[in-house]
Structure formats: C-alpha cells, structure tokens
Amino acid sequence: MPTIAEVEETIPEDLRDLVTVEMGDAPQGKYIIVRPKQYLHKNWQPVMDALNKKFGKLVEWVSLGKESHWRILISNAVTGSAADAARRIDNIISQLMQLKNDLAGNTR
Numbered sequence: 001m002p003t004i005a006e007v008e009e010t011i012p013e014d015l016r017d018l019v020t021v022e023m024g025d026a027p028q029g030k031y032i033i034v035r036p037k038q039y040l041h042k043n044w045q046p047v048m049d050a051l052n053k054k055f056g057k058l059v060e061w062v063s064l065g066k067e068s069h070w071r072i073l074i075s076n077a078v079t080g081s082a083a084d085a086a087r088r089i090d091n092i093i094s095q096l097m098q099l100k101n102d103l104a105g106n107t108r
Contacts, residue, residue, distance in 0.1 A: 002055055002072050007032050010054040015043050024071060031071040 024033040051059045058073045
C-alpha cells in the first residue's frame, strides 16, 4: 500500500515543489492525490512516468481542468480478500438464522 512519503520520494526531486501530495477519499476508495500547483507543461510527463513506473495500474490521471490531478489507489472500497468476504457472508448468514429463530420463537 503506497504512503504519502513514498509518493513524494517517487516524484523527481527537481519537480517536487510543483505538486502537493495529500490523502483523498472517493466513493470507490481511498487515494493519495498528487495535485499540480500550476500548469506543468513539459514537466507533466516526467511526473507521470515516475508515478507509473513505481505504482503502475494504481495511478490514474483525473482530467478536471484546473482541478486535474493524479490519484493513486490505496484501498478499494469494493475489493478485499476472498477469505474476508466469506467471513462477512458467514457472519450475515448467522445473524439471519438467529433472527429467523427469534421470530419463530425458537432459541439455539
């Protein structure tokens, strides 16, 4: 899982003053946001290349005019291990069975 410090160190040293790095949230999950402080012009590609080289498919450029930024996925709201998902499903089933028994007047 990437950290802010790791992202900052990934950006070429001579370009670090041109961006801010911060945490961000979206409905899809948690991100590290890399926001240009100004129009980067020829400096955009070196930043993009460095982020892609280190973080690969976790990096996404979000084009929003003056609010454009990179976001690097930290945790996805819809992913997790299959074992975690199975445990959550088992827990829900147990709760539903208990509710069914309680409504029927039965106890375990």
